[in-house]
Amino acid sequence: MVTIADVAEEAGVSISTVSYVMSGKRTISPETRRRVERAIASLGFSPHAGARSLASRSTSVIGLQIPLRTGVDVHVVMEVVTGVVARARTHGYDILLLTSDDPRGMERAAKGSMVDALLVMDIESDDPRIGILSHLEQPSVLIGLPEGRRTIPCVDF
Numbered sequence: 001m002v003t004i005a006d007v008a009e010e011a012g013v014s015i016s017t018v019s020y021v022m023s024g025k026r027t028i029s030p031e032t033r034r035r036v037e038r039a040i041a042s043l044g045f046s047p048h049a050g051a052r053s054l055a056s057r058s059t060s061v062i063g064l065q066i067p068l069r070t071g072v073d074v075h076v077v078m079e080v081v082t083g084v085v086a087r088a089r090t091h092g093y094d095i096l097l098l099t100s101d102d103p104r105g106m107e108r109a110a111k112g113s114m115v116d117a118l119l120v121m122d123i124e125s126d127d128p129r130i131g132i133l134s135h136l137e138q139p140s141v142l143i144g145l146p147e148g149r150r151t152i153p154c155v156d157f
Contacts, residue, residue: 002043010039022047062088063115063138065098065106065129067122077121080143084119103132110136119143123154 008015013032020026021036028036039045064084066077085095096115098105101122106129109115115138120129123144133140133152142154 002045004045004047006043007036007039007045010043011035059114059116060092061094061096061115063096063098063106063109063118065101065118065120067101068099069101072122080121101129103129107132107136110138117141 004015004018008018011018011032013036017028017032018036018039021028021033022040062084064081066081068074068077081095081097088095093116096109098109106118106120110118117138118133118136118140120133120140121143123130123142123146125145125147127142127144127146130142130146130152133142140152142152143156145154145156
């Protein structure tokens, strides 16, 4: 596996210079940028998603919990999923599908820093998932309208 150190060596620059070229956080001369980009291309370097997430504190992933249980119209669910995936892609996000209504899977994805936010479908009036969501650091949006005071943003159709 090619590392950022391999790219730096190939381009004749420091690891931090390669990082700055990739992140755009600092101005790099056009010639140095070209050398780094050539090295990335020639070595076939692809940044490690985990390392990038640690450095940026962002996964660029949204968790989408969808209902897949008896009585749910999968065609309708997949239309919503398709719309979410297409819109997320335009903003540089990927989608992690969570296909169980079990709140522990949602909590595990959030607390394990696997997602930047959660979108939860098929919310019911007195949904037990709302209590879990209200204690997570990641922002959440509900698809459906729970009873009572809404502390988490909701959409419905």
